[in-house]
Amino acid sequence: MQENAVLKSLLERKSIRRYKPDVPGEDVIETIVRAGRQAPFAAQLGSALLSRERERHPFKAPLLFTMLVDVHRLERVMAARGWARKSCDLATLLFGIQDAAYMAQNMVTAADALGLGSCFLGMPPFRAAEIKKEYALPDRVFPLVQLAMGYPAEDPPPRPRYPLPFTLYEGRYPEDDQASLEAAMAVMDEGYLAQDYYRKAGVMVKLEGKAEETHHFGNYSWTEHMGRKWGQWLTDPQAVLEQLRACGFDLTGGAEQAPEEEQPRS
Numbered sequence: 001m002q003e004n005a006v007l008k009s010l011l012e013r014k015s016i017r018r019y020k021p022d023v024p025g026e027d028v029i030e031t032i033v034r035a036g037r038q039a040p041f042a043a044q045l046g047s048a049l050l051s052r053e054r055e056r057h058p059f060k061a062p063l064l065f066t067m068l069v070d071v072h073r074l075e076r077v078m079a080a081r082g083w084a085r086k087s088c089d090l091a092t093l094l095f096g097i098q099d100a101a102y103m104a105q106n107m108v109t110a111a112d113a114l115g116l117g118s119c120f121l122g123m124p125p126f127r128a129a130e131i132k133k134e135y136a137l138p139d140r141v142f143p144l145v146q147l148a149m150g151y152p153a154e155d156p157p158p159r160p161r162y163p164l165p166f167t168l169y170e171g172r173y174p175e176d177d178q179a180s181l182e183a184a185m186a187v188m189d190e191g192y193l194a195q196d197y198y199r200k201a202g203v204m205v206k207l208e209g210k211a212e213e214t215h216h217f218g219n220y221s222w223t224e225h226m227g228r229k230w231g232q233w234l235t236d237p238q239a240v241l242e243q244l245r246a247c248g249f250d251l252t253g254g255a256e257q258a259p260e261e262e263q264p265r266s
């Protein structure tokens with residue numbers, strides 16, 4: 001395998017959930033945001049909103065970036081050129097999610113190169129109305145994800161990933177194959193158990209309803225965690241659509257028709 005500093009940073013990256021209180025300097029923050037901004041974009045639909053209120057941040061991280069899908073800004077640029085949006089919100093959001101996400105990941109890599117650690121936080125879309133209020137976001141801006149960032153106060157090993165043949169397919173999607181499924185699940189479960197990841201994090205998703213607990217930290221690992229999350233949470237699409245509506249997005253309709261040119265009254 002090839003080796004160099006960029007690859008090392010990418011291959012050894014891990015989420016950081018303990019931070020030193022030291023606040024990164026302005027030049028560091030600016031470099032990280034410049035690197036984020038330089039990510040590929042569809043329409044520069046990503047922007048970042050920085051908070052330095054460490055006491056209020058997850059993991060008391062000194063920096064918290066809220067990554068925004070910023071359609072408001074694009075529509076201002078369009079309006080300045082005399083254009084009104086016709087693209088539907090679903091399409092716009094799919095592009096905006098990409099722009100904001102690639103920007104965020106560039107920021108993660110830049111932070112790593114400068115000795116900082118980071119952790120994505122994925123809940124903003126599901127409490128978007130609250131975040132909109134907190135940061136005075138205008139309509140047509142959607143908080144996609146947050147990035148906690150700062151100098152690491154921990155150095156965990158990189159976390160496991162599926163084996164490469166379970167990730168890279170060539171030519172066509174492979175036939176379902178039980179043996180490679182089980183091998184991939186074993187890599188994930190044994191890898192997380194070897195790090196004692198869930199016990200150290202104190203995280204075991206509860207079984208909803210009256211179901212009796214079937215696991216303990218000795219055998220609770222990644223595949224069970226995934227099953228419990230994606231098998232129990234976020235079941236109501238209306239609740240998600242409501243958050244989007246609160247931010248001025250309508251995923252089920254098209255753009256409002258531009259008003260007809262005014263006809264002279266008879």
Ligand SMILES: Cc1cc2nc3c(=O)[nH]c(=O)nc-3n(C[C@H](O)[C@H](O)[C@H](O)COP(=O)(O)O)c2cc1C
Pocket residue numbers: 013014015016017119120121122123145158159
């Ligand atoms: C979209 C997204 C949402 C995430 N949300 C959270 C979160 O709410 N809390 C958290 O501690 N980590 C969160 N993470 C970090 C993941 O848990 C982490 O990336 C994953 O477990 C793999 O670990 P690693 O980053 O150390 O390789 C999130 C990551 C992504 C990409």
